[in-house]
Amino acid sequence: MEKLKVIQVGTGGFGNAWLNALKNHPEGKIIALVDTNPEVLKQQAAASGIPAEHCYASLSEALKKEKADILVNVTPPQVHRKVCAEGFRAGLDVITEKPLADTMESARDIVDQAEKYNKKIMVSQNYRFSPWAWTIKKILSEKFADNIGYVTILFQKGPRFGGFREEMPYPLLIDMSIHHFDLIRFFTGSDPVEVYAKSYMPGWSWFKGDPSANVIFTFKNGTVCSYNGSWAAKGIETPWNGEWRLECGGGVLLSRDDKIFLSAGAENPPAEIIPEQYPLAGQQYTFHEMVRAIREKRQPQTNGADNLKSLGMVFAALESAKTNKPVKIQ
Numbered sequence: 001m002e003k004l005k006v007i008q009v010g011t012g013g014f015g016n017a018w019l020n021a022l023k024n025h026p027e028g029k030i031i032a033l034v035d036t037n038p039e040v041l042k043q044q045a046a047a048s049g050i051p052a053e054h055c056y057a058s059l060s061e062a063l064k065k066e067k068a069d070i071l072v073n074v075t076p077p078q079v080h081r082k083v084c085a086e087g088f089r090a091g092l093d094v095i096t097e098k099p100l101a102d103t104m105e106s107a108r109d110i111v112d113q114a115e116k117y118n119k120k121i122m123v124s125q126n127y128r129f130s131p132w133a134w135t136i137k138k139i140l141s142e143k144f145a146d147n148i149g150y151v152t153i154l155f156q157k158g159p160r161f162g163g164f165r166e167e168m169p170y171p172l173l174i175d176m177s178i179h180h181f182d183l184i185r186f187f188t189g190s191d192p193v194e195v196y197a198k199s200y201m202p203g204w205s206w207f208k209g210d211p212s213a214n215v216i217f218t219f220k221n222g223t224v225c226s227y228n229g230s231w232a233a234k235g236i237e238t239p240w241n242g243e244w245r246l247e248c249g250g251g252v253l254l255s256r257d258d259k260i261f262l263s264a265g266a267e268n269p270p271a272e273i274i275p276e277q278y279p280l281a282g283q284q285y286t287f288h289e290m291v292r293a294i295r296e297k298r299q300p301q302t303n304g305a306d307n308l309k310s311l312g313m314v315f316a317a318l319e320s321a322k323t324n325k326p327v328k329i330q
C-alpha cells in the first residue's frame, strides 16, 4: 500500500525521535520539514536528507506547497493549538506530541477543531506503546482480571534540559507526569474521580516552576493510586517509566529498573516476566496506529477526546496543588 505523506513540524530535541521513527517506516514517509529556527532546520534537513526546497520556516508556506496526509507536531506545548488548527484547516490528520496542549482550554479547542474539519487528532502517548506497558496490561487483565486495589509509582530523574521546561510553570506535572497519568488509565482501564496533590520546589532546584509533586488519585473502579514524581533528583534515578507496584486481589506486579516481577500471592516467590517483542513500538507504533485508524475509518487509540481525560488528571492535580484541597474529576 502507498506510504502516507508526512509534514513534520518542529525538528528540535525530540524531533529527532520522529525523524528516526519515520526514516524506514513501512506505512509513511516525511516529505517536508518545518521549524521556525533556521539553524535547527538546516541541521536536521542535512542529517535526514530532506532536500532544502522542502524545508520551511513557516507552516502556512509548507501547507501551500506540499501535498501531505498527516502532520506530525513536535513543537513545544504552547504552540500545539495553533499548529494543529492549521493542519486540520488544510485537510490533514494530526499526530501531536504530548501534552495535547498547555491548557485544558487549548486542548478542548484542538479536539473541537478536529471534529469541525472531520480530521483525526492522536496524541503520541508513546509510553503506552512499549513491550513493557503491553506486558503489564496483559498480566493485569489475564491473571488479575483487572482487580487492582492500589498502585504506587515512584519517578525520580534529574535532567538538565535547558529550554522551555526550565522556564514553564509546573514542568513535571504538565510535561512529564502526563505520561505516567495516562499509563495509570491504561493499566487500570478506569478513569479518576478525585485527586489530591502537593507540588513543590526542592531548595536546590534549577527549574523556575515546581519540578516535584506527590499526587493521590481515586479511580471510578475504586483503585487508589499514589504518585511521587520529581525532575530534581540528585542521584539513584528511576527509569523514565518510573518504578511501579500494582497490588491486586490475586497478587502483586512490580516493575523495577524496567524489569517486571509477578508474585501470585504471598506463598509464591516473585518471578521475572520477560516482555514479548513486537514489530513496532514507540513513535513507530503511534504512526502505525494512526494509519490503521485512517484506513479503517475509526478513532485511533489515545485520540484527542480520550486524551482529554489524561490531561484532565494533570490539570485537576494542578488545581488541587494550588488550592491545597482535594478536587473532584468529572
Ligand SMILES: NC(=O)c1ccc[n+]([C@@H]2O[C@H](COP(=O)([O-])OP(=O)(O)OC[C@H]3O[C@@H](n4cnc5c(N)ncnc54)[C@H](O)[C@@H]3O)[C@@H](O)[C@H]2O)c1
Residues within 6 Å of the ligand: 009, 010, 011, 012, 013, 014, 015, 034, 035, 036, 037, 040, 059, 074, 075, 076, 077, 079, 083, 097, 098, 099, 124, 126, 163, 164, 175
Ligand atoms: N513523547 C516523549 O517521550 C517526548 C519526549 C520529549 C519531548 N516530547 C514533546 O515533544 C514536543 C517538543 O519537545 P522538544 O524537546 O523537541 O522541544 P525543543 O524545544 O527541543 O524543539 C521544539 C522545536 O519546535 C520549533 N518550533 C517552535 N515553534 C514552532 C512553530 N510555531 N512552528 C514550527 N516550529 C516551531 C522550535 O524552533 C524547536 O526547534 C513537546 O511537546 C514535548 O513535550 C515528548
